[in-house]
Amino acid sequence: MPEGDSVARSCAKLHTALAGQVLTRAELRVPAAATADLAGRSVLEVVPRGKHQLTRIEGGWTIHTHLRMDGTWRIVGADDRTPGPAHQVRALLVTETHQAAGLRLGLVELVRTDHEHEVIGHLGPDLLGPDWDEEMAVANLLREPGRTIGEALLDQRNLAGIGTIYRAESLFHQRVNPRTPVGQVGDLLGVVRTAQRLLEASKVTRVPTASNRDGRWVYNRAGKPCPRCRSRIQCEEYGPLTQERLSWWCPRCQPLV
Structure with missing residues (x-):
């Protein structure tokens, strides 16, 4: 999508x-x-x-x-x-x-x-919109501290515009495992800011980072070496029933603590 x-x-x-x-x-x-x-x-x-x-x-x-x-x-x-x-x-x-x-x-x-x-009206603050409010986005995410950060980021009621690409990329940059509970993410504001920065850059250039030819570090790169540590990038499908989505991460750079 x-x-x-x-x-x-x-x-x-x-x-x-x-x-x-x-x-x-x-x-x-x-x-x-x-x-x-x-x-x-x-x-x-x-x-x-x-x-x-x-x-x-x-x-x-x-x-x-x-x-x-x-x-x-x-x-x-x-x-x-x-x-x-x-x-x-x-x-x-x-x-x-x-x-x-x-x-x-x-x-x-x-x-x-x-x-x-x-x-x-149900949407959270738009990552690329004039109503963008990072503090509100963080507050929305924290309404369910036990929910995984990977699931919470895709919930458009929390913040609008992010999907599986920028979930994977933002969490990689912040070294956060997608299955980490929201309440245990050390720098939640950093995750939100990174997501906004990557989306804003891609809106103009289409390639927000420079890790490889298509600008992605982990998204859609299962089994390939991590650009940072050379470990094999992992992929799984998870989420609420009927809403499962693919998730990519590096097991070494993003350990589940």
């Missing part, structure tokens, strides 16, 4: 293409919003909120989308062929100059802008 940095880059591209433009055609291909008529309205802005995307439209409407596992937006010229197979397009926004097609989007809904809190 794309994380906050990827979502922010996607929103920036959509905003550049659509903001300030009048929609000549708008299709939301989901039952609840299929009859909505947004043509003739201007796109005000496209902004991220954690892993969520908010396309705000003139007249007090917001198109709320989420990429989930394999959703993506493709932007082409207004006169070009609509990208992707037609059956995969769940949202289509067209102006005089561009068309943006949302393919395989995991969520598409139309809400009143002043009711956005009903769909994103």
Whole structure:
């Protein structure tokens, strides 16, 4: 699932293409919003909120989308062929100059802008947002001190935007084992700050660190040597039932104490 940095880059591209433009055609291909008529309205802005995307439209409407596992937006010229197979397009926004097609989007809904809190109000502070508050993020994590830090970091109610990539990378940099209980993490603020720093860097460069060609130290490198100590990187799947996610760590650099 794309994380906050990827979502922010996607929103920036959509905003550049659509903001300030009048929609000549708008299709939301989901039952609840299929009859909505947004043509003739201007796109005000496209902004991220954690892993969520908010396309705000003139007249007090917001198109709320989420990429989930394999959703993506493709932007082409207004006169070009609509990208992707037609059956995969769940949202289509067209102006005089561009068309943006949302393919395989995991969520598409139309809400009143002043009711956005009903769909994103549960999220914790956004690691890449203007509301970022590291102390609140730490306080949220500490509400369940017995929960593993690996599980707690992925809970978007604690802090929004982080996923398995930056969970693995942040904990590696802080030398914390993913299964360490939150209450036993010596420098929880350091973990939160590292996650924010890596996401912020990747939002611009896509490669937040320089350990290897793709900029990852442990993520997706099971069985390969740790860039720091040369031990074999470990991987396992764990988490709440039906919410298990892959986790990577170095057994030497991140011992479970």
